[in-house]
Amino acid sequence: xxxxxxxxxxxxxxxxxxxxxxxxxxxxxxxxxxxxxxxxxxxxxxxxxxxxxxxxxxxxxxxxxxxxxxxxxxxxxxxxxxxxxxxxxxxxxxxxxxxxxxxxxxxxxxxxxxxxxxxxxxxxxxxxxxxxxxxxxxxxxxxxxxxxxxxxxxx
Amino acid sequence: xxxxxxxxxxxxxxxxxxxxxxxxxxxxxxxxxxxxxxxxxxxxxxxxxxxxxxxxxxxxxxxxxxxxxxxxxxxxxxxxxxxxxxxxxxxxxxxxxxxxxxxxxxxxxxxxxxxxxxxxxxxxxxxxxxxxxxxxxxxxxxxxxxxxxxxxxxxxxxxxxxxxxxxxxxxxxxxxxxxxxxxxxxxxxxxxxxxxxxxxxxxxxxxxx
Amino acid sequence: xxxxxxxxxxxxxxxxxxxxxxxxxxxxxxxxxxxxxxxxxxxxxxxxxxxxxxxxxxxxxxxxxxxxxxxxxxxxxxxxxxxxxxxxxxxxxxxxxxxxxxxxxxxxxxxxxxxxxxxxxxxxxxxxxxxxxxxxxxxxxxxxxxxxxxxxxxxxxxxxxxxxxxxxxxxxxxxxxxxxxxxxxxxxxxxxxxxxxxxxxxxxxxxxxxxxxxxxxxxxxxxxxxxxxxxxxxxxxxxxxxxxxxxxxxxxxxxxxxxxxxxxxxxxxxxxxxxxxxxxxxxxxxxxxxxxxxxxxxxxxxxxxxxxxxxxxxxxxxxxxxxxxxxxxxxxxxxxxxxxxxxxxxxxxxxxxxxxxxxxxxxxxxxxx
Numbered sequence: 001x002x003x004x005x006x007x008x009x010x011x012x013x014x015x016x017x018x019x020x021x022x023x024x025x026x027x028x029x030x031x032x033x034x035x036x037x038x039x040x041x042x043x044x045x046x047x048x049x050x051x052x053x054x055x056x057x058x059x060x061x062x063x064x065x066x067x068x069x070x071x072x073x074x075x076x077x078x079x080x081x082x083x084x085x086x087x088x089x090x091x092x093x094x095x096x097x098x099x100x101x102x103x104x105x106x107x108x109x110x111x112x113x114x115x116x117x118x119x120x121x122x123x124x125x126x127x128x129x130x131x132x133x134x135x136x137x138x139x140x141x142x143x144x145x146x147x148x149x150x151x152x153x154x155x
Numbered sequence: 156x157x158x159x160x161x162x163x164x165x166x167x168x169x170x171x172x173x174x175x176x177x178x179x180x181x182x183x184x185x186x187x188x189x190x191x192x193x194x195x196x197x198x199x200x201x202x203x204x205x206x207x208x209x210x211x212x213x214x215x216x217x218x219x220x221x222x223x224x225x226x227x228x229x230x231x232x233x234x235x236x237x238x239x240x241x242x243x244x245x246x247x248x249x250x251x252x253x254x255x256x257x258x259x260x261x262x263x264x265x266x267x268x269x270x271x272x273x274x275x276x277x278x279x280x281x282x283x284x285x286x287x288x289x290x291x292x293x294x295x296x297x298x299x300x301x302x303x304x305x306x307x308x309x310x311x312x313x314x315x316x317x318x319x320x321x322x323x324x325x326x327x328x329x330x331x332x333x334x335x336x337x338x339x340x341x342x343x344x345x346x347x348x349x350x351x352x353x354x355x356x357x358x359x360x361x362x363x364x
Numbered sequence: 365x366x367x368x369x370x371x372x373x374x375x376x377x378x379x380x381x382x383x384x385x386x387x388x389x390x391x392x393x394x395x396x397x398x399x400x401x402x403x404x405x406x407x408x409x410x411x412x413x414x415x416x417x418x419x420x421x422x423x424x425x426x427x428x429x430x431x432x433x434x435x436x437x438x439x440x441x442x443x444x445x446x447x448x449x450x451x452x453x454x455x456x457x458x459x460x461x462x463x464x465x466x467x468x469x470x471x472x473x474x475x476x477x478x479x480x481x482x483x484x485x486x487x488x489x490x491x492x493x494x495x496x497x498x499x500x501x502x503x504x505x506x507x508x509x510x511x512x513x514x515x516x517x518x519x520x521x522x523x524x525x526x527x528x529x530x531x532x533x534x535x536x537x538x539x540x541x542x543x544x545x546x547x548x549x550x551x552x553x554x555x556x557x558x559x560x561x562x563x564x565x566x567x568x569x570x571x572x573x574x575x576x577x578x579x580x581x582x583x584x585x586x587x588x589x590x591x592x593x594x595x596x597x598x599x600x601x602x603x604x605x606x607x608x609x610x611x612x613x614x615x616x617x618x619x620x621x622x623x624x625x626x627x628x629x630x631x632x633x634x635x636x637x638x639x640x641x642x643x644x645x646x647x648x649x650x651x652x653x654x655x656x657x658x659x660x661x662x663x664x665x666x667x668x669x670x671x672x673x674x675x676x677x678x679x680x681x682x683x684x685x686x687x688x689x690x691x692x693x694x695x696x697x698x699x700x701x702x703x704x705x706x707x708x709x710x711x712x713x714x715x716x717x718x719x720x721x722x723x724x725x726x727x728x729x730x731x732x733x
Contacts, residue, residue, distance in 0.1 A: 015611055022613040044167050045244065050452035052602055053545065054419065057457045058561060059622065059641045060520050062534030064457050065543045065561035068413075068645055070600055070616060071420035072452060076162065076243075084162040086607055090600070090614035091420060132464060139466050141508035142482040146474050160606040222451055223548075243606055246452070 009113045017107050017121050021100040022089045024124045029099040032119050036112065038102050039080040047075040047094035073097045079105045160239040166203045168217055168244035175200055179218035186346065186355030191308040191319040193294045196351045205236040212260060212288045212348035213240075219286070220258060222246035227256030227273075227285075229266045256285055263291040263324040263347075270331045273343050281340040284358075289345055292323035294352045304328070310360040319354060321347050329364030336361065387432040401425035410617070410646025411435055415687060416442030417547075417566040419616050419645050436568075436687050443688055454542075456610060458598040460620045460643070462517040465596040470521045472589045472624060478518035483595060484647070521592040522622045522639065531591075531624055531637040553679050560662055560682055565644060567685030569651045575675045576657030583673035584661040588640070591624040595647050619644050621652040625660050630668035638667060 021029075051069040058065055074088045075097045085105030087097045106116040169175035182196060196214055204213045220226060226241055227250045237260065238249050250256035253268055261268070266289075276284035296318055305320040306329065324347070325331075335342045335358060342358040356362070388395065402409055402425045412424040416439040423442060431437035467483025470476055482488070494501065522531055543558035546566075551559060564572060579586040597615040604611070621642035629635035640660025642652035661675040674680050684690060 011609060015609055018607075019612040022611075023615075042167065043170075044162065044165055046170075046172065048172065048450070048452070050450040051418070051446065052452055052600070053454045053547075054600065054616065055455050055457045055543070056460065056618075056643050057534070057536070058557060059522075059534035059639055060460050060620065061523065061536075063537050063543065063558045064540065065558040065565075066545050066547075067458070067562070067565050067618075067643055068417040068419060069446065069451075069547075070455070070614075071418055071423060071449075072602075072613065074452060074604070076606065078162075082163075084165075086162070086604065088602060088604060088611065088613045090616075091422065135464060135466060137508045138506055139481050139483055140479075141506050142467075143479045144482055146480060148474065160608075162606055222453075246450075 009108065009110065014104070014108065017117070018087065018100075018104055020121050020124050020128075021087060021103045023128060024096075024100070024103075024120070026093055026096040026099070028124065029096060029103070029120070032123075033099055033102065035119055036106055036116055038106055041077040041079050041085075041102060041105070044076040044078055044084065045074070047073055047097045049073045049092045049094075075101050077101050077105065079109075081109060083108045160243045162243075164236055165240060165243055166205055166236075168240075169200060169214075170202070175214075176218040179214045182353065183215055183218065183346070183355070186353055187344065187357050188312050189355075190310065190312050190357055190360040191296070191306075191317045191354055193296050193319070193352050193354045196353065198351055205240045207232065207235055208237055208260075209290050209348045210351045211353040212290050212346075214351075215288050215346055215348060215353065216241055216258065216260060217244055220245035220247040224248075224257045225250035225255060227253045227259040229259060229261035229268065231262050231265050232260060259285055259287045261287055261289050263289045263321070266325065270335045270343050270345075275338055275341040275343065277341065281342075284341060285343045287343055287345045289324065289347050291321050291347050291349050293320070294322075294347055294349045294354050295320045304364075307363045308356075308360050309363075312357075313360070321354070322349075329362055332356070332362045383432075387430070396429055398422060398425040398429065401428055407647060408433070408435060408438075410644075410648050411569060411651070412438045412442060414645040414648050414651060415439045415566055415568060416446070418442050418446050436691050440688055440691070453602055453604065456601040456603065458600075458616075458618065458643075460594065460598055460618065461519050461523070463594065463596040463598045463618070463620075464615075465518055465594055466617075466647075467595040468518065468592070470590070470592045472591050473521050473525050476521055477524060485649075520594070520620075520622065522624065529636075532627075532633075532639055534639070534641075551682060553682075554665070555678060555682060557659070557663070557666075560678065561641070561643075561659065563682045563685055564642075564655045564658055567655070568687035568690065569648070569654065571685050571687070571690075572654035572658055573650060575661070575681060576654035578673065579657050579661045579675045584664070584675050585669060586657065586661060587626040588623045588657055588660065589625075590653065591622040591639070593619070593621050593649060593653065595619040595649065617646050619646065619648045619652040621649070621656040623653070623656040623660055627667065633667070638663070 050072065052072050054067045054070050055064050056067045057063065070090060071092060072088055072090055073092055073094060076084065076086050077098070078084050079102070083105040085101035085103070087100035087104055089097045089100055103116060103120045106112045107121070179196065179200065182194060186192065186194060196211055198210070200214055201210050204210055216226070220241060224247045226247045228237055241247055242249065253259065253272055254274060256273065259273060270287070273285035273287065274283060276282060297320065304322060304324050305318060308317045308319055339358060344358055345356040347354045347356065402421050405428065408428055409421050409424045412427055412435055413419050413421065416424060416427065423445065424438070427438035427441040428435065430441060465481060467485060468478065468481045470480065526533070543562065544556070546559065546562050551563065555563070578584070580588065595617070597617050599612045600614045600616050601610050601612045603609065623640040623642070624637040625640060627636055627638040638660065640656040640663070642655030642659065644651045644655065658675055658681060661673070662678060662681060664671045664676040669676070671677060
């Protein structure tokens with residue numbers, strides 16, 4: 001699960017919000033982004049769909065191996081105000097990756113950071129935490145204690 | 156060599172990566188199949204290029220490089236933005252030494268490395284040789300053979316002969332090219348680039364200075 | 365010799381239309397949406413992602429719809445699509461100890477830190493056809509009132525309960541080498557374990573199941589226990605060069621199986637439990653378990669065991685595990701082989717007339733149409 005951090009505007013903060021934006025729903029980003037009135041942007045790298053080879057470790061801890069690929073989409077853009085936004089998301093949505101990159105750029109702007117964090121990041125964090133807690137609760141409802149039944153003496 | 160890319164200084168790549176790289180790839184094929192013929196790329200392909208690089212050289216490398224390729228930057232190009240630019244836009248890696256590079260971008264006049272310093276391929280795999288993009292300051296199919304850098308080209312893909320004048324290329328290039336031909340089928344292939352013009356020089360072509 | 369066959373363009377184009385109609389069925393019945401397939405045929409989606417070797421539920425659902433539910437055909441479609449995409453990078457290794465768990469059981473350790481969690485399993489269902497589903501049945505409610513939420517990640521049992529050191533451990537090799545990639549270079553024998561893990565991960569579930577089953581029935585000296593099976597979500601973490609730091613860009617569902625096998629020891633190793641490992645996209649428990657059995661069997665050479673059974677033979681297992689290749693080679697037999705057959709017909713006729721079997725009659729002939 002995505003670890004929670006404070007909403008600071010540094011590398012650690014950025015690593016975190018890029019992950020949150022990647023998990024946001026397209027409809028949410030479409031709806032909320034206009035509230036931040038983002039400046040126009042130019043592309044450094046237009047949205048591009050491709051594959052990331054997913055690696056794992058043998059036995060969970062041993063040598064790396066290639067498990068299979070995941071479909072991802074990425075882009076890089078620059079806002080008219082100068083900030084560069086990068087986004088990587090799962091799936092094929094060019095629109096979602098564009099909005100996520102705009103979000104990343106806004107969050108780096110000292111003047112926009114607080115509003116962008118409140119509007120784009122906090123609701124998603126809230127939703128992710130709720131989803132995770134629900135999955136956990138449902139799984140725990142199937143938790144079981146197995147007992148071995150001792151044989152009677154002489155049986 | 157492969158440190159993080161500084162995005163704040165980066166120029167954009169092709170406006171339409173898939174179609175534009177196909178267009179340039181086609182131009183590269185044309186250049187190699189008609190050696191020495193100077194052609195020009197459409198200026199709409201690139202709105203800006205990193206400082207010191209010719210548009211044609213940038214376009215050729217954007218079209219040919221990918222994640223499985225390595226690039227060597229020649230003298231005078233290593234300190235600028237070229238490395239970060241190609242890594243970002245193509246996914247290529249910067250080669251640790253010129254002898255390990257699949258591709259190289261060189262300045263025609265300043266470069267001290269010889270053609271024979273680059274990967275030559277082997278008898279079994281002659282394709283495993285370097286492709287060099289050499290920047291120069293002018294390309295034309297006119298001039299008088301033997302004068303300056305005006306060469307007389309013959310070989311496959313050329314009916315009779317073709318004249319190529321490449322300004323701003325090392326004076327000993329004809330000698331190096333003749334050595335390059337001696338190792339056939341091994342040897343490097345060269346693209347010359349000047350502004351938006353390019354010309355190809357495959358290892359099959361004979362060149363007289 | 366290959367002899368081309370011409371003709372049939374109109375018939376082929378019409379067969380496209382016909383297969384399209386057959387896929388759609390009766391137009392008065394509502395059409396399936398991709399969401400319906402993703403939500404209600406999720407285990408089919410998982411299998412197609414796993415063997416199609418692309419994690420993307422939407423694409424897998426599309427492939428299943430287009431293939432009219434033929435999962436091997438859907439896997440083919442996904443692999444073909446894959447070939448059109450650029451490789452943008454590699455993920456950091458999945459951290460399966462840090463997964464959000466939906467299910468986690470162990471057949472070897474009864475009392476687990478973190479507990480045994482059955483999750484959504486068919487294991488304890490009665491396998492009686494539920495006719496209420498035929499008339500769009502209501503979904504059962506879950507009583508989760510007294511379930512105490514777990515806090516934090518749940519470590520893998522095999523690592524956690526190995527106090528006596530009786531189970532082998534896995535460490536990365538010197539320098540933590542990057543694995544070879546079968547999508548970039550063809551397999552070469554003998555293959556190392558990381559290479560065969562990639563082969564098995566995209567291998568056919570039915571084939572691996574049969575191979576794994578054969579090891580249990582005596583065709584490999586194997587005494588397996590399911591040390592742990594876990595199914596849940598692991599973070600997908602990549603480190604893009606232009607950022608210079610790692611970012612978690614999503615979650616992918618995986619099933620992991622750690623088999624432990626009794627091992628009598630060898631010259632270099634004491635008696636202990638050895639391990640076989642299975643990992644698969646999605647809720648793919650049968651696949652992960654079979655993969656773990658086959659992985660262990662393939663380690664025969666490394667562990668000094670006699671290589672006697674099919675499941676222990678690398679070339680046999682790894683060259684026949686891919687259902688795309690297998691299906692292609694088997695099914696190509698139905699394409700026109702008229703010239704090929706004609707030449708063999710001539711041969712049989714000649715053999716009849718001469719009365720003696722030809723020496724080369726059993727030699728496979730070169731391929732012809």
